[in-house]
Structure formats: structure tokens, C-alpha cells
Amino acid sequence: MEGPPLTDLHTHILPGLDDGAASLDEAADMARAALEDGITRLAATPHSLRWAPGVDRAALEAKAQALMQSLAARGLGVTVVPGAEMALISSLPQQIDAGEAVTLNGSHYLLVELPFTGLPPRLEDILFQVRARGLVPILAHPERSTDLQRDLRLVHRLVERGLLLQVTAASLEGRFGAGPQGFSCRLLRERLVHVIASDAHDARDRRPRLTRAQAIAARIVGPEGALALVATNPARILDDLPLEIEPPRPARRWFWQRVVSA
């Protein structure tokens, strides 16, 4: 795979913790698929609290380190850093206060899992409480939320107030159907996407792969913009650095609707 090294911000590669890799062998197959696609750094982001309540930040760090060493022993030179996909629940701010939240590679960026149907009540309040605690929520797969598909204004409002959005590569490829695919493209057009990640669960149909989605995104935001989504931005997030964000470009029709409904 030619090209700059890519960073995958969202994977379920840690074996035996959730519905991702079932074994070390499967994690190795995922790492091999990632390297074949040019991905050299992966964040392991299990559904930590929902699936394995006893697994805390220190345990995840140790597991990511141990996995990276096992992969290296198999000749797979991929960097694995710890993280988690935190459930978007009303007690998330309290989990942060209690030191139970696991950020991406110890940064101030927090990957937050959006439900596919039904947004939690007080969604904005929860997220802004997270923000007020000095963390930047990154919303995982907003394109797969039927509620957000119907409420683009809410998406704009969230981004205006400092949240980041991570679209799943397979959504752009059409794996989850026309709804998520079309909405992903719309989010890209309106410059509401900050990262494309694989959300890989295995080495088969939900494998770590970013280049196909990168090529699709390049047709919408240009090659440099697409590269930022799979390389620069995720790398800067894992290095706890600020992002250079292009301002959103709301569609004219959306402005018109806002004027009409105001």
C-alpha cells in the first residue's frame, strides 16, 4: 500500500472484551488487514463499560500494550493505543468525575457511542457537560442515527459548539444501506465530518479499511481533505493536539428552511 500512514481511531481489536475480535488470532488478522490498507496506528476502543464493567483505564492500557507486543512477535508492526467507545448515557459526566471515562490514548478526546435509534433525552446537555469538563466528545457514526438523519440542524449545532464527528468508513462504502451512505456524503459536503474510522469488528466484512472510504470522500472534499480525515486528524487526536477544522458549509436549502421556520 503506497501513501502516507493512516490512523484508525475506532476499532474493536482487543480480543475477548466485546463483540469485536474473539481471539488473538482474529486480532492478528485484523492487524494484517489494517497494514495491507496502509493503517499503521490503531486505537483499540472496546465498549468498555457496557460489555466488561470491570475493565478500567489501567486494564485497557495494559491490554493494548500486550496486544501490540503479541502482534509484533508475529511480525505485525502496528501501533495499538488504548481507548474506549463510551456509551452516551446521562451519567457520562459523573463517570468522568469518578475517573471512569477512558479517553483516546489518554488525550482530552473522548469517543462517544451514538445509538442507532432514539437519541437520549438531554443529549445536548450531556455532551456539553462533557465539554465543560475539558473533554472533546467525538461522536461515533452519526450517519447511522436515524434521528440525526432527520435533524441536520442538531448536527450543525453540535459541531458549532465544539463537538467532532466520526463517520464509519463502511457507511460511505454503502455497507449499511442508502440512508447512512447518503447522509455520510451530505455530512461531508457540509464539512461536518472530522474523522473517518473503520469501527472494525473482525477481519472479514467489518475489517479495518480506510482507503476505499478515503477515495469516496476525496470526490466530495478533495484529496487533501480526505487525507486529513484518515491520517492527519486522527493522528493529531491520538497525540492530543488541536485540529485545524474547516468551518461547516450549510447547504443553502438548510438556511432557507431555517429562515422559514424562524
Ligand SMILES: [Fe+2]
Ligand atoms: Fe464501535
